Amino acid sequence: MANRIRASFRKSARSPRAGDGKHRKDVLDSLQELRNSIEKLDDTVQRFTFYNLQMAALRVGIDLSLFSSLVESEKPLAVGRMLRYLASFGAIKETEKDxxxxxxxxxxxxxLGFQAAICHYANTALQRAFNTTQPAFFWLQTQPEKLALFQEYLTTNCAGMSTFLDAYPVREHPTALHPERVFFVDAIAFRNRYRDLAGRVVVQDxxxxxxxxxxxxGVEMMEQDFFQLQGIKGAKFCYFRNIFHDWPDNKARIILQNTIEAMAEDSIILVDDMVLLNAGxxxxxxxxxILTMTMLAARERTQEQWDQLLQSAxxxxxxxxxxxxxxxxxxxxAAPV
Structure with missing residues (x-):
């Protein structure tokens, strides 16, 4: 069906009426209706909640004269992170890596006239918006209502989505563990999936x-600051879900080193996070x-960047x-070298 619709739009675009303003708008509206009808819940949320970042990225591009440089120069421009984001929603084109x-x-x-429209609408980063010098997650601990909303969003956003349990082969690892040994640090979903496996499951925060x-x-709760030495010694799995993308490399390295200090010979660290493609x-x-950069001074990492971070620890x-x-x-x- 999608192929028939695309073919219809291509034919329509080549028709004598393609240059007509109303016809072109009708085609665009139909494409939007098609997109709206087939996207899933998380697609809709991702699209609407991040429109402000597109505006901010366009503003950065204008401030750095990126667009005029690309238009005026016949040579592709080689820069990194912000251009990668601009390319992801079509503002510029990625021809190869970086x-x-x-x-x-x-x-x-x-x-200039259209730059003015973007410059008229601009947003700010968290510290400036809320007049605080605290890192985002430290500040959030002082805002119980906002923290509750954040947790509610995370819970809803993950509902029905695939998890690491659908991909990671837990049963391929030795599971003949003493019932009192901590088998897994940090997930209720893990206990629900593997009710038959011995060992304690602990959630820390x-x-x-x-x-x-x-x-x-079947899950214990334990207070733990991951910037302090890990309080559980010798756990089989230490699991971090969307932790490291909240912190720059120097902070992420501290978290990893505090965990390594508590590992047994057969312990494994599981990092559940995004691993970006190097291009595209x-x-x-x-x-x-871009959100992690502007709000947290952190990043989503490519496989190369993950390798560099792990090697540094x-x-x-x-x-x-x-x-x-x-x-x-x-x-x-991840395991010690």
């Missing part, structure tokens, strides 16, 4: 967050990278299992 050129959108915003945690008979990053993944990735397409959500199995 290399970009102009599109009709960048040609539009190379014009800061006290304000644990107050909102879902209680489970999907717009949903690219916009999350004297770890290596022994496997990477990807379980979502657009976001490249993946579980990285």
């Amino acid at each position: 290399t970009f050129t102009s599109t009709n959108i960048s040609s539009t915003f190379a014009l 800061l006290a304000p967050t644990l107050q909102h945690a879902i209680q489970h008979a 990053v999907h717009w949903q993944a690219a916009q999350l990278d 004297e770890l290596k990735a022994t496997s990477i299992q990807t379980y979502t397409a657009s976001l490249e959500d993946s579980v990285i199995e």
